[in-house]
Amino acid sequence: MRTGVRIGIDVGKARIGVARTDLHGMLATPVETVARSAEGATADLERIRAIAAELDAFEYVVGLPLAMSGGETASTADARDFAERLAASGGLPVRMIDERLTTVSAQSALHKSGRNTRSSRPVIDQVAAVILVQHALDSERASGRPPGTLIEPTRGIGSD
Numbered sequence: 755m756r757t758g759v760r761i762g763i764d765v766g767k768a769r770i771g772v773a774r775t776d777l778h779g780m781l782a783t784p785v786e787t788v789a790r791s792a793e794g795a796t797a798d799l800e801r802i803r804a805i806a807a808e809l810d811a812f813e814y815v816v817g818l819p820l821a822m823s824g825g826e827t828a829s830t831a832d833a834r835d836f837a838e839r840l841a842a843s844g845g846l847p848v849r850m851i852d853e854r855l856t857t858v859s860a861q862s863a864l865h866k867s868g869r870n871t872r873s874s875r876p877v878i879d880q881v882a883a884v885i886l887v888q889h890a891l892d893s894e895r896a897s898g899r900p901p902g903t904l905i906e907p908t909r910g911i912g913s914d
Contacts, residue, residue, distance in 0.1 A: 755779050755894060755895050755896070755898075755899065756779065756812075756876075757777060757778055757823055758777065758779070758810075758812040758813075759774055759775055759776070759777055759809045759810060759811040759812065760774070760775045760779070760810070760812070760814070760815050760887055760889075760890065760891070761773070761785075761802065761805060761812060761813070761814045761815065761887075762774065762775070762776055762782060762808050762814075762815045762817075762878075762884065762890070763814055763815065763816045763817065763836075763840075763880040763882040763883060763886075764853065764880075764884045765790075765816060765819075765832065765833045765837075765880055766781045766790065766819050766914045767790060767829075768789070768790050768834070769787050769788065769790055769875070769876060769879045770787065770789075770790055770798055770879065771786040771787055771878070771879030771880045771881070771883035771884075772784075772785040772786050772788055772802060772807075772880065772883055773785055773786075773880060773883035773884040773886070774809055774887070775887055775888075775891060776809070778861050779891050779894070779895075780891070781888075782883075782884045782885075782887045782888040782891065783800025784880035784881065784883065784884050785880065786805070786806060786880065786914065787876040787877070787879045787880055788802060790802045792884050794841070796820065799839060799840055799843050800856065802814075802840065803840075803843065803845075806846060808828055809906075811846065811878075811892070812846065812847075813846055813848070813849060814840060814841075814846055814847070814848045814850050815820050815839075815848075815850075815851060815886060815887045815901070815902070816832055816833060816836065816837040816840065816848055816849070816850070817833060817850075817851065817853030817882070817883075818834070818848050818851060818852055818884045818902070818903075819833055819849040819853050819891075820832060820852055820853075821844060825857045833849070833850070836841060837850050837905055837906060840843060841905040843907065845903055847905065847906055848904070848905040849890065849900060849901060849902040849903065849904055849905070850902050850903045850904075851886065851889065851890050851893070851901050851902035853882070855858060868899040883911070889901075890902065899912070
């Protein structure tokens with residue numbers, strides 16, 4: 755099991771849930787909900803990079819929203835695009851993992867704790883990110899291999 759902080763990211767159309775792991779890769783906890791930037795803007799990427807730098811993270815884990823059949827959807831393309839832009843701008847590797855049912859699981863957990871969905875939307879995004887990155891930790895612990903599909907960080911022209 756690799757050690758180091760991972761940043762879990764649940765990409766949505768309006769908000770991005772952000773979670774983190776502990777240094778030893780045992781436990782995930784919520785961090786914050788970041789407003790999604792308008793197309794072409796980068797404030798969301800900048801905030802996520804700042805969180806990763808503050809926590810000295812070594813990789814991002816981004817959810818890949820697939821249809822229940824395993825097929826791709828419009829949300830799948832959006833998450834891939836976001837992950838690729840993050841890899842290109844953040845200098846850290848990005849791993850994409852299947853996130854089917856993470857938001858449903860997050861809503862269910864909050865409902866069981868007595869919170870309603872409408873007032874909990876920002877929290878749902880964070881809880882979905884926690885579920886996502888915890889799944890990645892559990893998968894790596896069980897298999898001995900890093901989870902998901904790796905998107906390598908890219909370097910700009912003139913970078914070392």
